[in-house]
Amino acid sequence: MAAPVLDLLETLETHLEQTKAALNALREENEMLKRQLASQVPHTQPPSQPLQGPAQCDASAAEPSVADVKPSDSQVISEAAAAETAPQPPSPQALLNQWYKRYPNAFFTGHTKPLKVGIHQDLAQRELWSGKLIRRALANYVNLPRYVKSMREGAERIDLDGNPAGKVDKEAARHASDRRKDKSGSNASKQAPSLDHRKPQQSSRQASQQTSRQAPKDAVPTPVKAHEQRGEGEKTEAFETTKPLSLEDKLRGLQQKFTGR
Template sequence: MKKSEALMTTPTEQSVKVSNVKDILTYLAAQFPACFSLTGEPKPLKIGIFQDLAHRLQDDATVSKTQLRQALRVYTSSWRYLESTKEGVARVDLDGAPGDVIDASQAEHANKVLDESKAKAAEKRKAKIAEAKAKQATVAADKPAYKKMPNKKAPSPSKSTKVHQKPASAVETVTQPAPSLQKASAEHVVVGGKVLLKLGQSPMLATVLEIHKDDVTVQLGSGMVIKTRQDSLYLA
């Protein structure tokens, strides 16, 4: 057998590459469950965890180093991760072994980043609401005013003409029952999953961005980000 033939692999033996951050984090959580988690309170990561990941996955074609950096940046900047970065909590390595303890300055920095992130999210929500109101105002201004036309008086029948008129039957109003919504349990609420969020009378499709205990952050199709309770979500 030639050397080139010995190095060849079949398509089933090749690793399946992942392309987005969600899939990369899912892969890391599966490979290192004692280090990464997709739900609940995450464990603070060891400083220099990227080098450890790059070394452990150097022969794994599933993810590149660039993808690992991007995934770690998203993971460590999430609200639930920043909230778990508290003074006195030990950082963990890829195998979950505790290491250095978070000091006061590191905890303070994480809290500052968290506050800034929430403030930016609030500003984006305000901007989205203002944009939606402006669009509604523009539509209302462009809509032509309704002009009520005077009622035409029906001609009265002559005295010699008898008009036989049947009484109008009562029109029954049929109220269509609202579609029943099924509450989404914890196992159905996952990062990246689709759920229904009831705003007013109509449920709206949303994508789950973050999960922290009973608080869930979702994004509507319009791009608006909303933080709500898990018991306010329904199956899509």
């Protein structure tokens, strides 16, 4: 057991001596490179940093510096603050309600005029919202019945300031007319089932009223009649029992008694 341990110690000492020799060689080479670099750069500049060994390079690469971490944190904070201060986009209808006040010469709540072709581009230049939100709010306005009704051939179009901006052509007027017809047809189809549902109820109600009118006023229900008939039968039986017997009936009764004995 002692011999292998001694061999191991000798091997480690040899390896240590080799490592020290390599380290000294690297130091000498580093000093030589420093002298060469100092001779090439002006004397006013500070001497360059000593070259790092492989272990030091790995350690410096693995540990991020404080200067690298701080900008990322500040960037995250600034982005969060910007997100909090940024206004939330409204709904399409809420944005349209804002346009009624912001562009009173173009968007009307009563009598409506056709808008300029490409009005969404003008709105995109003035509004800070996305193009999708602007188009949805504009669709809510142009789909109103009063706007579709205003799309007549030759009607004057207006821009956001209310200035003339072209005429409604034949194709646009025809498209608006088709939309009016489709909308009226859909409304009629929705009202038809409700009317069909009301008719059977009305007919059944009318039939019951007619039958009640045709029935005689002095008619008595069947159970009442049966009760009255039973009462009349009992009255006749009681009358027959209380009726006085004649002489013939008395003789007939006596004969029946004797024959029975």
